[in-house]
Amino acid sequence: MNVYLLCFILFLVGLYGVLTRRNVIKIIIGLSFMEFSIFLFLILIGYIEGGAAPILSKTVVTTRFVDPLPQAMVLTAIVIAMAANAMLLAIAVRLYKRYGTFDIRKINELKG
Amino acid sequence: MYAMIPLFVILPLAAAFLIPVIGRFVNGFQKVTSTTVFLFLSLLSLYFMFARDQVSYSYMIGGWEPVRGIPIAIYFTLDGLTVFMLAIINLIAFFATFYAISYIKRYTAENNFYALLCLMVGGMNGVVMTGDLFNLFVFLEIAVIASYALVAFGVEKNELEASFKYQVLGGIASMLILFGIGMIYWKTKTLNMADVSYILSNTRQDTYLLFTQVIFIAGFGLKAALIPFHAWLPDAHSSAPSPISAMLSGVLIKAVGIYVIIRLFFNMFSLSPQVSTLIIILGTVSMVLGVFLAVGQWDIKRLLAYHSISQMGYVIIGIGIGMLILSNNGSRSIAALSIAGGLFHLVNHAVFKGLLFLNAGAIEYVTGTRNLKEMGGLSNLMPVTYSTSLGASMAISGIPPFNGFFSKLIIILAAISGGFYLLASLAILVSIITLASFLKFQKFSFFGKLRDPGNNNIREVPFFMCFSMVALALLCLGLSLLIFPGIREAVLNPAVDALMNTTAYSSLILK
Numbered sequence: 001m002n003v004y005l006l007c008f009i010l011f012l013v014g015l016y017g018v019l020t021r022r023n024v025i026k027i028i029i030g031l032s033f034m035e036f037s038i039f040l041f042l043i044l045i046g047y048i049e050g051g052a053a054p055i056l057s058k059t060v061v062t063t064r065f066v067d068p069l070p071q072a073m074v075l076t077a078i079v080i081a082m083a084a085n086a087m088l089l090a091i092a093v094r095l096y097k098r099y100g101t102f103d104i105r106k107i108n109e110l111k112g
Numbered sequence: 113m114y115a116m117i118p119l120f121v122i123l124p125l126a127a128a129f130l131i132p133v134i135g136r137f138v139n140g141f142q143k144v145t146s147t148t149v150f151l152f153l154s155l156l157s158l159y160f161m162f163a164r165d166q167v168s169y170s171y172m173i174g175g176w177e178p179v180r181g182i183p184i185a186i187y188f189t190l191d192g193l194t195v196f197m198l199a200i201i202n203l204i205a206f207f208a209t210f211y212a213i214s215y216i217k218r219y220t221a222e223n224n225f226y227a228l229l230c231l232m233v234g235g236m237n238g239v240v241m242t243g244d245l246f247n248l249f250v251f252l253e254i255a256v257i258a259s260y261a262l263v264a265f266g267v268e269k270n271e272l273e274a275s276f277k278y279q280v281l282g283g284i285a286s287m288l289i290l291f292g293i294g295m296i297y298w299k300t301k302t303l304n305m306a307d308v309s310y311i312l313s314n315t316r317q318d319t320y321l322l323f324t325q326v327i328f329i330a331g332f333g334l335k336a337a338l339i340p341f342h343a344w345l346p347d348a349h350s351s352a353p354s355p356i357s358a359m360l361s362g363v364l365i366k367a368v369g370i371y372v373i374i375r376l377f378f379n380m381f382s383l384s385p386q387v388s389t390l391i392i393i394l395g396t397v398s399m400v401l402g403v404f405l406a407v408g409q410w411d412i413k414r415l416l417a418y419h420s421i422s423q424m425g426y427v428i429i430g431i432g433i434g435m436l437i438l439s440n441n442g443s444r445s446i447a448a449l450s451i452a453g454g455l456f457h458l459v460n461h462a463v464f465k466g467l468l469f470l471n472a473g474a475i476e477y478v479t480g481t482r483n484l485k486e487m488g489g490l491s492n493l494m495p496v497t498y499s500t501s502l503g504a505s506m507a508i509s510g511i512p513p514f515n516g517f518f519s520k521l522i523i524i525l526a527a528i529s530g531g532f533y534l535l536a537s538l539a540i541l542v543s544i545i546t547l548a549s550f551l552k553f554q555k556f557s558f559f560g561k562l563r564d565p566g567n568n569n570i571r572e573v574p575f576f577m578c579f580s581m582v583a584l585a586l587l588c589l590g591l592s593l594l595i596f597p598g599i600r601e602a603v604l605n606p607a608v609d610a611l612m613n614t615t616a617y618s619s620l621i622l623k
Contacts, residue, residue, distance in 0.1 A: 011291070018280060027280060034287045038294065045298040070297070073246050077290060080253045084283060087260055091276050098269050107273050110347045 003044055010037035024092045024102040028085065035081045039074045046070030114169040116156065117188050120198060120241060121251075123149050124234030128227045135223040142226040146209050149230065153237070154202035161195045162602055168192070168610075168620050170243070178622075183304045187243035187621050192606025196455065197240045197371055200462045203587075204362045205233045208355040211470050211580035214573070215355055215477060225265060225353075232258035232359065236367040243621060245293045245303045252289070252368050256282050256335070259364055263352045274344075274351035281344045285334035292327040295320075306621035309380045313615070317384050325387050328376060329394070336369020338428065339398040342421050346405075349420065350413035350482075354473020357413060361420045362466035366458055370424065374431055379610075379617035383439035392432035392535070399425025400538055403545045407552075410484045412472040415553065416465065419508065422542060423461045429539070430454025430523045433530055434611070444612065446530050452608045453522030460515040460591055464507040467584040471501035474573045474581065475557060484553065489562035493570050496578045498558050500585040505554055507588045509547035515591035522595070 014037060017030025046067035052060060054068035092102070099107050127149045135142040168191040176185035209229060216225050235255025242248050260282065264275035297303055299320065300311045312321070330341070337345035345365070349357050377387065402422030409415040434451035437443065472482065474497045479487050491498045507514035510521075520543055527536040562570075572578065593599050610616060 011287075015284070018284065024276070031280065031283045031287075034284070038287050038290050041291065042294050042297075045294060067301075069303075070294075076246070076250060080250065080257075083257055084253070084260075084279070084286070087257055088276070088279050088283070091260075091264055091272055091279065094264070094267060095272050095276060098272060107276075109270055110273055110277075110351075 004041065007037050007041045007044065010040070013037075022103055022105055024095060024104060024107075027104070028088050028092065031088070032081075032085065035077075039077060039081075042070045042074050042077070114171060114190070117169060117171040117190055117241070118173070119156065120153055120202075120237040121188075121234055123153060124230045124237065128230035128234060131227040131230065132223050135226070142223050143209075143213050146226045146230055147206065147213070150202055150206035150209055150233065154199065154206050157195060157198040157202055160190060161199055161606075168616075170620050181622070182302075183307055183621055186247050187304065187306070188241040189243045189617070189620055190241065191617065191620065192608070192610040193371075193375070193455075194240055194610075196459070196603070196607040197367060198237060200459050201233065201236050201240065201363050201367055204462055204466050205229070205359060207580040207584055208358045208362075208466065208470070211358075211473070211577050212353075212355040214576040215473055216353065219265065219353065225262070228258045228262050228265075229356070229359070231255075232262065232364070236363065239368055240371060243305050245296060245305060245308070247303075248372065249286070249290055249293060252335075252372075253286060255364065255368055256286070259356075259360060262356045263348045263360075265353055265356070266351070270347075271351045274347035278344045278348040281334055281341070285331045285341075288327055288331035288334070292324055292331060295324040295327065299324075304621065305375075305380050306618035309615070309618040310622055312380070313382055317382060321381070322384075322386065325377070325381055325384075326390075329373070329387070329390065332369050332373045332376075333394060336365050336373065336424060337398075337421055338369075338394045338424070339401050339421065340394075342398070342402070345421060346414050346417040349417035349469075350411060354413075354469055354476065357417075357473070358466040358469035361417060361469060362462040365420065365424065366427075366462060370427055370431075370458065374611065375617075377435065378614055383435055383614065385436060385439050388432055388436035388439050392429055392436060395425045395428030395432050396535060396538060397425070398422065399429065399542050403542045403549070407545060407549050412475065412482050412484060412553065412557070413469065415484075415549065416468050416472060419546065419549070420461075420465055422546065423457070423465065423508065425542075426520065426523055426539065427454045427458045427461065429535055430457060430526065433523075433527055433532060433535070437530055438612070438614075442530070446526055448608055448612055449522060450526035450530065451611055452604055453519055453526050455607050456522060456594060456604060457516075457519035459594075460507065460519050460588075463584055463587050463591060464504045464514075464516060467500060467504040467581060467588065468508065470577070470581050470584065471497055471504065474577055477573055477577070478570050484556040487557050487563060488560035489558070490570070491558040493562075494558075494572050496572055496581060500581040501558075502554065503585045503588055505550040509550050510543045511547075513592065514588055515594070516588075518592055518595045 014030045014033030021027050048066050051064045051066035052062050054065040127145050131142045171188040172185035232255050235251045238251030260279045264271050300308050334341040349361050398421050406418030431454040434447040437447040507516040510517045524536045524539050
């Protein structure tokens, strides 16, 4: 159970970073923290104590395998998160070119 | 015929791939392809709505048959609610694309615009049809990442800032949704929504499930911009190019927000009074605060964006009242009336809010400003824009011959007969404030003195833009017919039945 709690704490650390940091790049890093904590969580729920890698072959004799589905999910989710991060960083670069700063207190022309 | 179901995803994705590749060499390819695809898909969805011989279809991707009764394929399902949503998405996408043919000429990189639009529509069609939770997440990310890029399409200061804000909040929402999916998988060891619903129906409603449901409400509430989660919506929807604003406000927040909430809570989780009450509270707060935030706006598109929040509140309370009555085993006819009102308002809002954003785009196209204080006297010079926007304004504020009146009436009637008197009176109050705010919009933009009489640029917009606006205005009138018996049975009732009969969805897949 402790591992799951640590995972959740990592998620909250990322959320804290997103909500309190002023620097655009640090906000993006905070978001990545949240993504990684979720990936870790997905991998953990597929783990079985003492399970082998889920590859069927003649040499493997055990019948105890870890759940392969969360692993497939995490691979897909990593690709999606990479696309989202690339998009965010591209916008961050454009923001820097327009405003000349990464400080979100100075990037505030719109009123929520 | 049911082999054509995957085309709803394949065609837009293929178009999104081919447009940047071929469009570079063939002039006009992007416009022809995207409009043809959307027209074909809207006709196909209308065909499924009116001419199907069977109530619902399910399609297995890759043809993986269930093993010992356990479904292992990813399913695309087509029931009443799905067909209803598909028709809205593809029709609005068709009109927005047709409008964009003239409008988007001001921007460079037209190919990218049409490719991203196709990608977004493909993602939304997937979200609406899929029967697998993780697949839903993937399609949702396709749709929203395309929309992040489209919001930033102008690459000016405001657009970039809005897109950044939208992406950070959207990223948090996506992670909450993935977290919720992980929680569901941990509990049930399956991702198929029908299978999850079957397993959850045999387990008790405990704190674990309640926590998962709250996580899902937070995630999809952020996507649907319900009020504590709404901060990104006015910026993003007002900064995007106008056809995209029409798509975002008219369709995206419904397909990836409201639709998923409805589908998950009616057909996957078992209904519970606590969650229904939470949903009603969120809807009421959105409805009331959204309209008060809208009244003070002077930027046309921000005003319309705040009204989107408020009108989504109507949809949510219509659905929420139905949920609460069903979970308390109350009268099923009142619950059906309330859900019908919510869904009816959903389609009406897609049409009139799409039209209003197209009108705002037309005004910006000729005057070059979005500030209501800097315009006026356009009614004689732009008769088509004027008359269509008058129709849409009357529809959103609930003036009788238009569709908005009937859906609000149904929701208020359902609230009164269900005993929710406070909700009913708040709904009437909000409707009156909406009327006031749209009177302001009409007065400042179309009446009064022309600001700049010597300016010859102010004239009616080109044919493509006029066509879309007139067609949507006619739809605003035509959708009123949906409440009459005969048409209602064909369109609205199958969607309501799919929700009222909460186990129908899982019995569609688990034969």
